Amino acid sequence: MKSGTLLHRQVHPGFIQNGKISSQAFRPTPKDENKLSVYNGDMITAEKAYYHFCKQLNYSSAGVMSVTQAECASQSLPIGEDKIPFPEHCHINFEGLAKSQIEKKAKFLKNYAESRGWQFRPE
Amino acid sequence: MTEVLDFLCPRLVGKRFEEHAVPLEVLKDFAALEEMMTEVAKWHYRKEHPTRERLPKGFTEGISIKLKSLEDGSVMPKFVLVVAASLAGLLPSENQQCFEKARESIISAVDAAEHSENITTHLPDSMLGYFDKIGRSLNDDEYIEFRPTNPLRPAKLNKETRKKLVLASSQTQFYTEDIQIKGIIPEADQGKSSFTIELIDGARILAQLDDVHSEIIMGAFNKYKKQQRISVKGIAKYNRYGSIQKIESIEYVNLIDELDISDRLEDISKLKDGWLDGKGIAPSADGLKWLDETFGVSYESSLPLPHLYPTAEGGIQAEWTLNDWEISLDIDIASKIADFQGVNLKTGEEEEGIYDLSKKETWDAINSAIRNKAGVLA
Numbered sequence: 001m002k003s004g005t006l007l008h009r010q011v012h013p014g015f016i017q018n019g020k021i022s023s024q025a026f027r028p029t030p031k032d033e034n035k036l037s038v039y040n041g042d043m044i045t046a047e048k049a050y051y052h053f054c055k056q057l058n059y060s061s062a063g064v065m066s067v068t069q070a071e072c073a074s075q076s077l078p079i080g081e082d083k084i085p086f087p088e089h090c091h092i093n094f095e096g097l098a099k100s101q102i103e104k105k106a107k108f109l110k111n112y113a114e115s116r117g118w119q120f121r122p123e
Numbered sequence: 124m125t126e127v128l129d130f131l132c133p134r135l136v137g138k139r140f141e142e143h144a145v146p147l148e149v150l151k152d153f154a155a156l157e158e159m160m161t162e163v164a165k166w167h168y169r170k171e172h173p174t175r176e177r178l179p180k181g182f183t184e185g186i187s188i189k190l191k192s193l194e195d196g197s198v199m200p201k202f203v204l205v206v207a208a209s210l211a212g213l214l215p216s217e218n219q220q221c222f223e224k225a226r227e228s229i230i231s232a233v234d235a236a237e238h239s240e241n242i243t244t245h246l247p248d249s250m251l252g253y254f255d256k257i258g259r260s261l262n263d264d265e266y267i268e269f270r271p272t273n274p275l276r277p278a279k280l281n282k283e284t285r286k287k288l289v290l291a292s293s294q295t296q297f298y299t300e301d302i303q304i305k306g307i308i309p310e311a312d313q314g315k316s317s318f319t320i321e322l323i324d325g326a327r328i329l330a331q332l333d334d335v336h337s338e339i340i341m342g343a344f345n346k347y348k349k350q351q352r353i354s355v356k357g358i359a360k361y362n363r364y365g366s367i368q369k370i371e372s373i374e375y376v377n378l379i380d381e382l383d384i385s386d387r388l389e390d391i392s393k394l395k396d397g398w399l400d401g402k403g404i405a406p407s408a409d410g411l412k413w414l415d416e417t418f419g420v421s422y423e424s425s426l427p428l429p430h431l432y433p434t435a436e437g438g439i440q441a442e443w444t445l446n447d448w449e450i451s452l453d454i455d456i457a458s459k460i461a462d463f464q465g466v467n468l469k470t471g472e473e474e475e476g477i478y479d480l481s482k483k484e485t486w487d488a489i490n491s492a493i494r495n496k497a498g499v500l501a
Contacts, residue, residue, distance in 0.1 A: 012399060014433050018350075018381050022432040022442060023451060029435045031402060059400045100464060100475055107449040107466050 001079060003070035006041030007090060008049045008119060010061035021065065026113065027106035028094050034102070035091035040081065041066060044088040046119035052086070063121035065113035067092075075105045128219075130188060130204040131226060134277075137265025140198040148260040150190075152267075153200070155256035156229075157188045163225035163250055164218065171221075182218050199271065230269045232288060234278040242291040251292035255299055258285040259358070290363055299371060302359040304328070305352055305379065305386065308344040313337075318344065320355060320370070323390070330355070330370035339376045352379040352386065382428035384418045391433050404437030410456030414439060421486035426493050445496040452489065454480065463489065465496060 015022040028036040039049035046064040053061050069079055072092050080091045092109075094102050139146055161183055168178060185207030192201045206219055232245040242251065258267065258280045266281035280288075282300070289298040304322060311318040316332045318340055332340060343353045357373040379386050394405045429441035434453065441452040447469040453462040459481045465474040474492065478485040493499075 014394070014398060014403070017387065017430045017432065020430050020442075020444075022430070022440060023449065024432060024434065024440060029402070031435070100462070103451060103453070103462075103464055104466050104473060107451070107464075108468065111449065111468050 001040065001042060001069050001081060001090075003068065003073070005069045006046070006066040006119065007038040007069065007072065007079065007092065008041055008044070008046050008064045008066050009036070009038050009113065010050065010053045010059070011063055011065055012060055013062040016062050021110060021114065023103065023106040023110045025065070026067070026109035027102055028092075034094040034097070035080065036094060038090050038092060039064075039088045040090045049088070050120050050122065052088075064119045066116060066119045067109050067112045071109065071112040075108050077105060077109075126206045127191075128204045128206065129201070130222075131202040131269070132194060132199050132271070134268040134271035135198040135200070135265070136268065137262060139262065139265065143193065143198055145193065145198060145200060146260070152257050152260055153190070153202070155253065159229065159250065159253035159257065160188060160222060160225045162253065163228055163246065164221040166247060166250060167221040167224045167228070168217070179218075182221075186216075186218055186222060188222075230278045233269055233280050233284060234276050236284040236287040236291070237279050238276075239287075242288060248292040248294050251288055252295055254285055254288040255295075258282070259299060259301055261285070295363075297360050297362055297368065299358050299360050301356070302367075302370065303354065303356045305354050305389075307347055307350055307352055308340060309347055311341060311344040313341075320353070323393075326367075328359070328367055328370055330357070330373065333373065336373055336376040339378055343378060349381075351381070352383075353377060354379055380428065382430060384422075384428065384431065385415050387431045388415050388439075391431065391439070394433055398433070399435050403433070403435045406433055406437050406439060406456055410437075411439075413459070414454065414456050417480060417486075421480075421483065421490075423490045423494070426490060426499060427497055443493060443496070445493070446498065448496040450493070450496060452478075463492070465492065 011025045015025045078093045191203045269278040306320040306322045343351045354377045360368045439454045443450040450465040463476040
């Protein structure tokens with residue numbers, strides 16, 4: 001994975017209001033074991049990741065926003081290329097951080113992603 | 124000289140009547156009741172004199188129903204029958220008797236509706252349509268007791284009994300109800316003076332485009348792609364099966380701010396458990412109601428509104444982007460405790476706090492923080 005590799009994050013429709021996304025879109029819940037699921041942009045495009053998420057996994061997404069590996073590194077967030085449960089799967093690792101630190105880093109990630117804009121939105 | 128006779132003293136029950144006052148729109152219902160009372164009195168006269176082709180000249184002249192006072196203790200408007208001196212005598216005049224019979228017939232019909240009994244034994248088909256105008260202004264939690272002194276059979280008129288009364292007539296295909304809805308405007312036809320409002324569930328309702336409200340409605344129509352929502356209060360026409368047919372008249376229209384707190388919380392209230400791809404607890408209705416009221420009262424109206432999002436844990440997260448600051452208030456709507464965090468994305472500066480939103484001083488601190496970050500003068 002390169003520093004510029006895009007990490008595609010599916011944004012749940014509940015985390016959008018009037019086109020503005022919530023920092024929650026980039027914050028793992030405790031049930032996620034503090035690992036935020038993303039797609040490896042070196043292996044799959046944002047559009048294909050969207051359709052994989054919605055059609056094959058049958059989950060809800062309003063579109064895809066992305067951060068880079070370097071942006072995660074700037075927040076001291078390591079990337080895990082776990083390839084589970086599918087080969088393109090990665091996670092941004094928030095393990096060991098307090099809740100307030102997770103929220104703070106999520107705000108930065110959201111800001112990076114918003115600056116980049118939507119990588120894919122369905123018609 | 125006139126004779127003033129006690130005639131009717133119903134009891135109004137509901138939150139709006141708790142301050143011993145009657146909203147003006149409820150008085151419209153009583154104006155319609157007088158109209159009905161007069162027609163039912165005429166019906167009684169004709170029933171008792173089947174061979175007479177016409178009513179006696181001046182049958183309804185010199186007799187009227189007037190609101191005299193609001194009785195103490197609860198909201199009980201006292202209506203009197205005012206009879207002109209020329210009609211007053213030792214014995215009640217025939218038209219006075221017909222008005223009193225009309226009163227009893229109407230009350231008995233309401234009582235029959237409340238107890239699911241036969242309504243048309245008290246009033247004919249042709250009279251039941253008047254109930255379309257009586258009680259229309261009542262809210263879900265409100266009712267009128269026409270026999271308040273009879274606890275077993277108080278003759279309660281509420282939304283449900285009113286609908287039964289209107290639809291008991293075989294002549295009635297439609298009924299009307301006050302309605303307050305929110306939606307966007309996909310269509311407006313100035314030639315036909317009509318527009319369509321699209322509700323959040325996608326249903327579309329036709330409405331009349333009148334001069335008074337056309338500016339706001341056309342403004343919302345022009346912002347359809349931006350999903351500009353409006354709130355409409357008016358009178359809607361329903362068929363016998365309860366399907367809305369159209370909005371007959373509009374009382375007022377308001378543009379809804381795109382970040383309107385109540386509007387957003389209403390949307391969030393529709394979430395069910397599992398909303399977040401199988402995870403995600405739906406926020407409680409009581410918690411959302413509290414938050415809506417609290418925000419309305421405690422958050423300064425001059426400050427920028429936050430975006431609101433549900434949280435996986437059943438709470439609400441309010442978020443502001445103010446200059447270089449990203450601010451969040453993660454609210455547990457059950458405990459009313461919130462985590463505040465502000466982060467300056469340029470400097471990394473951070474502010475945090477845990478707030479009890481049931482306390483006024485907490486809101487003073489939140490208002491102050493937002494005002495400061497937004498650069499709003501106090």
